[in-house]
Amino acid sequence: MGTDIALDLGTSYVKIFLDGKGIVLNEPAVISVDLETNDVIATGKEAYDMIGRTSSKIKVCHPLFGGVISDFDLAKYLIESDLKKINVSKVVMPRIVVSVPCEITEVEKRAVVDSISAAGVRKICLIEEPVAAAIGANLDISVPHGSLVIDIGGGTTDMAVLSLNGIAISRSVKIAGDVFDEAIIKYIRRKYNLVIGKRMAEDCKKTIGCVFPRKEILTFRVKGRNAMTGLPQWADITSDEALEALIDSAMKIVRVAQGMLEKTPPELMGDIYSDGMVLTGGSAQLYGFDQLFAKQTKMAVRVADDPQNCVAIGAGKAIKSIDSADSDDYGILNPLSGEY
Numbered sequence: 361m362g363t364d365i366a367l368d369l370g371t372s373y374v375k376i377f378l379d380g381k382g383i384v385l386n387e388p389a390v391i392s393v394d395l396e397t398n399d400v401i402a403t404g405k406e407a408y409d410m411i412g413r414t415s416s417k418i419k420v421c422h423p424l425f426g427g428v429i430s431d432f433d434l435a436k437y438l439i440e441s442d443l444k445k446i447n448v449s450k451v452v453m454p455r456i457v458v459s460v461p462c463e464i465t466e467v468e469k470r471a472v473v474d475s476i477s478a479a480g481v482r483k484i485c486l487i488e489e490p491v492a493a494a495i496g497a498n499l500d501i502s503v504p505h506g507s508l509v510i511d512i513g514g515g516t517t518d519m520a521v522l523s524l525n526g527i528a529i530s531r532s533v534k535i536a537g538d539v540f541d542e543a544i545i546k547y548i549r550r551k552y553n554l555v556i557g558k559r560m561a562e563d564c565k566k567t568i569g570c571v572f573p574r575k576e577i578l579t580f581r582v583k584g585r586n587a588m589t590g591l592p593q594w595a596d597i598t599s600d601e602a603l604e605a606l607i608d609s610a611m612k613i614v615r616v617a618q619g620m621l622e623k624t625p626p627e628l629m630g631d632i633y634s635d636g637m638v639l640t641g642g643s644a645q646l647y648g649f650d651q652l653f654a655k656q657t658k659m660a661v662r663v664a665d666d667p668q669n670c671v672a673i674g675a676g677k678a679i680k681s682i683d684s685a686d687s688d689d690y691g692i693l694n695p696l697s698g699e700y
């Protein structure tokens with residue numbers, strides 16, 4: 361008999377939860393490819409370290425974009441290699457619960473299922489990301505009581521009001537970690553004529569980034585090249601400057617949440633008002649997101665424990681429902697939404 365695993369195929373990170381063990385893998389969703397031979401050179405962390413540092417013969421690719429598979433073959437390769445990393449081979453034939461964004465098309469779902477089937481699994485179940493995020497954040501969504509979860513990841517921010525194991529209302533926007541990195545790159549280029557790479561921008565964001573003023577001002581030295589002269593250059597960026605760079609994108613997310621709340625049925629709205637909302641996803645760790653949401657929505661806001669792994673942990677907890685779910689022709693089902 362094989363093992364049961366849960367897989368969160370994120371735009372930025374692939375996370376794997378092993379039944380009985382917890383999170384066993386959290387690796388960047390990137391692959392580097394030799395353009396001459398088409399061979400894969402590295403995957404995960406090793407490939408991530410090559411971003412911005414490759415020769416013209418090597419390309420670092422992101423098989424997922426905006427939460428969905430954008431390059432099928434590379435995604436398949438990535439999944440196989442990640443399963444190998446945790447010693448799950450084709451022979452073992454695990455059963456898998458995989459999380460998918462709630463607003464994706466049937467074709468996109470099919471791509472997820474097909475890319476995983478190729479890795480040799482016995483059974484695949486899909487779970488909608490906000491549902492998994494809520495379970496991972498320890499919310500009881502089986503009761504007739506509304507809970508609001510906002511998952512701010514790398515490619516997308518998914519938010520939903522959940523009740524009775526289902527989604528009452530949801531929204532998804534392609535504004536998340538990657539957009540924050542871009543905003544920092546653009547800001548530094550505009551203000552200092554300094555061109556920096558994506559990794560430098562991400563380091564800067566994680567170290568001093570904020571979407572609400574920090575109590576203490578921090579600085580971070582970014583290094584790159586001057587856009588005019590092409591010579592090496594650096595600048596010391598303060599957290600207030602990072603705030604200026606990031607706030608517009610953060611406010612776009614807040615406005616989408618406000619729009620969703622306006623459409624939320626009044627009974628559920630009452631529940632959410634008394635309980636507050638929960639933030640999950642890697643970008644929920646960006647300093648001040650809780651304070652920004654609290655100020656703009658007048659609600660209590662809590663960042664979940666281990667926010668980046670909530671979806672994978674929640675999908676992992678849903679493994680126990682695999683047996684009780686009915687399978688359709690393709691063996692795909694969604695134990696928690698009743699859609700399949």
Ligand SMILES: Nc1ncnc2c1ncn2[C@@H]1O[C@H](COP(=O)(O)OP(=O)(O)OP(=O)(O)O)[C@@H](O)[C@H]1O
Nearest residue numbers: 370371372373513514515516537641642643645646
């Ligand atoms: N301490 C931090 N501060 C700010 N951002 C962070 C921090 N740690 C991680 N991130 C960001 O979180 C993002 C990754 O989050 P996560 O793993 O939840 O995304 P994902 O699941 O891969 O993407 P998606 O759910 O959009 O498909 C990256 O953009 C990363 O830069």
Ligand SMILES: [Mg+2]
Nearest residue numbers: 370371513671
């Ligand atoms: Mg995610």
